[in-house]
Amino acid sequence: MTHVPAEAEKNTRSVMVNRGPFEIPGFVAGAAESGMRYSGRPDLALICCEDPGGCAAAGVFTRNRFCAAPVELCRERLEGGKARAVLANAGIANACTGEEGKIRAAQMARLAAEGLGSPEDSVLVCSTGVIGRQLEVAPVAGIMPRLIGSLRPDGWQDAARAIMTTDTVEKMASVRIELEPGKTVTVGGIAKGSGMIAPDMATLLVFVCTDAAVTPEVLQHWTSAGVEDSFNCITVDGDTSTNDSLIVFAGGAAGNSPLTDTTSEQSLAFGDALRSVLRDLAIQAVMDGEGATKLIEIEVSGAADRQSARQVAFTVANSPLVKTAFFGADANWGRIVCAAGRSGVPLAPERVSLFFADLCVFQNGVPIGGEKVEEEASRIFAQKEIHLRLDLGEGNSSFTAWTCDLSFDYIKINASYRT
């Protein structure tokens, strides 16, 4: 299994994704340390369009009913399809904080807007961290000049590090495509995981910028479509966060003919590029899931429809018994079949088959068995990236979900997260 998985290759054009440093003409990024909750590390990130007038912007946000104050602020301010910057803090989520939380989210935005000399409503804010605690605004005010001073074209890695909480590595991805002869555009973004990750959402925090010229409507279209095929296909622990926010800015510095529809070849190519970046960031988030030691790709094929395939895939992907078996490198296929059987999808056991990579371990409801199969299965389970395919024998629809294993470290990280 490669980092751009089979499913991606089937559905989309092949786009090379780069996880190293990148720059995006027209945008700058930076980071600083407010000391609000962490010490000795940056915890504020600022991403900014150089044009004081801002640019096209789109977003996808959590569907959790307790959405955080900054999520509400972003939703409102993105209604016009335009923004200039996003300020993000790590450590305190500003979720379940009532009216006071909304006031503080707006204050954060105002501080950045004043520093940038932009209208207040052109700045978005995002937060991640402990739920139920109020943000501290004073340290943000104090450090704002330094944060704005840190902005530079190659500041993305600093920004990616500043938004980390329990993440162990920063997550960056970018692609470059030639949209029309002589007009190459870049799509690049950063993300943070790494717990409270589940579908039916955007993800915790993801910021993507591009120098392509795109109308807000087209940008929102490809953003929503891209999320459906990326962050809505992953799970670490099945817990959808209060703060999931994915924001995409399109500045237009590439000088391409603006993308104004969703059907032209250029627009489709842009959509593929954006999806590739989002999918790569999503997979990076799973690989760095809390306590994760393995990346597991769960493909459900032969389903009657995509929703059924998705339901089976996520039931398997979220099963603690399946996830601990992966951690223990125990090729306990019975747990995978059992999870599929309780998914609520009316599947026929006698038509179900299960494969680890290309190895069939369960065919039409009957185990293959034998020492050789058991040995080969164990060899596959010892790998760091595992592909499994469950064929339901019902139809032609499929869905691929990505998850990680459930390890001692997940418990360790989460038994005392607030202290």
Add this chain to the structure above:
Amino acid sequence: MTHVPAEAEKNTRSVMVNRGPFEIPGFVAGAAESGMRYSGRPDLALICCEDPGGCAAAGVFTRNRFCAAPVELCRERLEGGKARAVLANAGIANACTGEEGKIRAAQMARLAAEGLGSPEDSVLVCSTGVIGRQLEVAPVAGIMPRLIGSLRPDGWQDAARAIMTTDTVEKMASVRIELEPGKTVTVGGIAKGSGMIAPDMATLLVFVCTDAAVTPEVLQHWTSAGVEDSFNCITVDGDTSTNDSLIVFAGGAAGNSPLTDTTSEQSLAFGDALRSVLRDLAIQAVMDGEGATKLIEIEVSGAADRQSARQVAFTVANSPLVKTAFFGADANWGRIVCAAGRSGVPLAPERVSLFFADLCVFQNGVPIGGEKVEEEASRIFAQKEIHLRLDLGEGNSSFTAWTCDLSFDYIKINASYRT
């Protein structure tokens, strides 16, 4: 919180449940060691009605689509509402074993039937353990005379031990009630947990006998109703097993006027007694959940309807982030509220309140906060049994779920269950 929780007291008459040894006139139980998978411990249990003609019997089984071969056998044989005995083995589940599995389940039943001198279809079989492996019938045949020789009125504890897999203690519960003047009846049962425990099912294995005279229809009615208020209210890890089987026998040795309806005072009293036994066994299963160190009672009140309350309660009860916080004694209420918010129930954040025991930590969408509340919450979280109540402020319906925490030992037990 006592072992018979608040909810039980509200809905039902108070019945004293005994977890010690019991006997049930008209029934015998026993155990023996086949060596099929474990060594040095009994792994076969036999429960038998002394009347060779059998007695009324009822059952509730898993809704997993991959139900095990013995589950299919039991379902078929219970259609007539009558049976004499149940033979259970621990270590191999006989699930996902195809036609061969069905043949072996029937062979197991035949061996017991021959030993008991009863018709083959009067014997039920249940299995628990590894999925996908075939039962070994020869060791069962070899040990059958000894198993039948072990049957005695006080053999329940031996039987309860023989069906354990990852359970750490045997689970027994019984009640005695006077059904009519001078006619006291006993309802007693045993159960095993302790992983792959989730609602929408019966539970792994539960066997209950009573000397009350009850028609099969009435017995099935109270069995189904009792499961709804007991085993369908618990979860250890959200994984519904392939083998869940709950079987109830009613022998009639008590000599009461047979219960032929579900509305008489006697019948209601019997229903309460059965429910009390089932609920106590269910709570014992949670307390002995894999790796469990705490019992958590999650009451959702003020819901628009029972189904909404249930959905919120189970979303909280199955959240790995909530469960690890309980393990770490971290009163991280934000995770509880967050889980409720992603449950799919359209709740209004500004009407939601959360209580730990009687301590309000979140009121109408706003945290109470303060050092005192934090200290008191930590004190409550340090206890072994924790009650929390989430009030949705929508209506008058409620649901209580029981779960346990998620600890290092859960990972340890399940990372290498088959080896």
